[in-house]
Amino acid sequence: MRTLVISLLLFLSCSWQLTAQPQLLSSDKKSIEYQFFHQRTSGQPGLPNNIVSDPFDNGMNEQHQRMLPPHNILPHQITASQQTAQQAAVAYEIMEANAYWEQKAWFNKTAAYRQAFDQLNQFNPDSFSITNAVLLVENAFLDNRLPYEALLNGLKYRVEHVKQILKREGLDVRNQVALNYGIQKLFSQSNIYHNPATGKNVVIPPFQYDHIDFRGEEDYTRMFTIKLLGTGKGQCHSMPLLYLMIAEQLGAKAWLSLAPQHSFIQFTDHNGHLMNFETTNGHLVSTQWLYQSGFINANALKERTYLDTLSQRQLYAQCLADLLLGYLAKFGHDVYAEHIRESVLRIHPGNMTALIVGANIKREIAIRQIATAGYPPPDKLPQYPIAYQAYLDMQAAFEKVDALGYQDMPREAYQVWLKSIEAEKKKQEYRILKEKMKREITGLKNNKEARHPNR
Structure with a gap:
């Protein structure tokens, strides 16, 4: 189109x-009815049904991990505490890389907006x-x-x-x-x-x-x-x-x-x-x-x-x-x-x-x-x-x-x-x-x- x-x-x-709005709840806050949640979430023309989503592309994570250089951790060469610290450092590095690429992807996708x-x-x-x-x-x-x-x-x-x-x-x-x-x-x-x-x-x-x-x-x-x-x-x-x-x-x-x-x-x-x-x-x-x-x-x-x-x-x-x-x-x-x-x-x-x-x-x-x-x-x-x-x-x-x-x-x-x-x-x-x-x-x-x- x-x-x-x-x-x-x-x-x-x-x-x-x-599209159809969910039925508005009673002003009586003591009345809690869970069936409200089973109604369709919607809005006015053009409003998507599910408007709460992850702002980033979750599929990027695996790709980023493949792009990172391997960390050759040899357990017999370091102590357990050193190995744990090194693994934590690698995890933090991966997290930072993911956040960077996700943010960059988001900026590119939303540039026009x-x-x-x-x-x-x-x-x-x-x-x-x-x-x-x-x-x-x-x-x-x-x-x-x-x-x-x-x-x-x-x-x-x-x-x-x-x-x-x-x-x-x-x-x-x-x-x-x-x-x-x-x-x-x-x-x-x-x-x-x-x-x-x-x-x-x-x-x-x-x-x-x-x-x-x-x-x-x-x-x-x-x-x-x-x-x-x-x-x-x-x-x-x-x-x-x-x-x-x-x-x-x-x-x-x-x-x-x-x-x-x-x-x-x-x-x-x-x-x-x-x-x-x-x-x-x-x-x-x-x-x-x-x-x-x-x-x-x-x-x-x-x-x-x-x-x-x-x-x-x-x-x-x-x-x-x-x-x-x-x-x-x-x-x-x-x-x-x-x-x-x-x-x-x-x-x-x-x-x-x-x-x-x-x-x-x-x-x-x-x-x-x-x-x-x-x-x-x-x-x-x-x-x-x-x-x-x-x-x-x-x-x-x-x-x-x-x-x-x-x-x-x-x-x-x-x-x-x-x-x-x-x-x-x-x-x-x-x-x-x-x-x-x-x-x-x-x-x-x-x-x-x-x-x-x-x-």
Whole structure:
């Protein structure tokens, strides 16, 4: 898949980047139920099932030992104590060699991620380029093998397409409502594109939702905007991000907003009222429809976890969180992954991705500690301080996620919810939204004609 994405982006250049969560525990810390540990560890789209792993390649040990020179210890030539000391010295030498080569291997493998993280840290969290941030995050996963020129050319082609759409419809490319309307056309219908190189018009199909591996569990690159640019197909992670990238190039104002395991776009009408655009199906949607997922509770609304526009700082934190998820998908959890996660929380303490990752890590630690204690009966667990504390830490982490309003949305429920937009289109509220946008655009055209009657 990575080769496919690279090929598609190079082609563009020539022609012109939480499955089910474990059930949260009760806030009653006296209630200990081991069946919790038998549930699947998981996260949000793109989060690998097992995020706690050895940061180094364990297979290196045998290779390193073969590379070390032999130590000819002759037991009959030295005393027992000397032999023991010499064996200890050899063991220490082997350990140091292993640590050196493992560290060097880790640095080589993770170089692209450390470089991307360093570059992202130079951004101003309150004013940064979403385009540059997304390209850094996605290219890190691909070991910097994608040339930025190819990515930017693919993006510029879509930006030019929006300008052509607006020009054909007589809309001002400086008007915010018109700009969002033009971008939305790329997601809602086929559009004519005039190729200046050939002088021919071609029909470009809309971006489409990709139902195959839409959570990136089989192939993490399915989460990427570069995959969406290359194939025209994406999902609820890549499609809203691409919308924001196009909007940034055009100077249009739009915001990312979150729902359970989902993201969508918000923009304003000419009166400053927020409207919701669902990139996965190319339609305006009501806030009521977003509620109908059934997984948005009072805590989520109170804490503004869902259905609220992300500030620049929150969006920046989410980009760092995406970097974290890619790192976990490639290397598992290690000290550096924790460093990234802590950086996310320093920028935005309520970032759900970082909190869920942390809770799952504490869950894995609790599992290991309780296993080490021999799985004592639940009422006896407090007699094992280390295991019990690990259990309490895990419980506290999930309670924090719970307090912010997170609820797991099974993949089946998510798919049903997305398909429900077809039924929503038959309702009066949807027709009202559609007519409202139509009136906005008609008003813009009329105003332009009134100002320039001879054009």
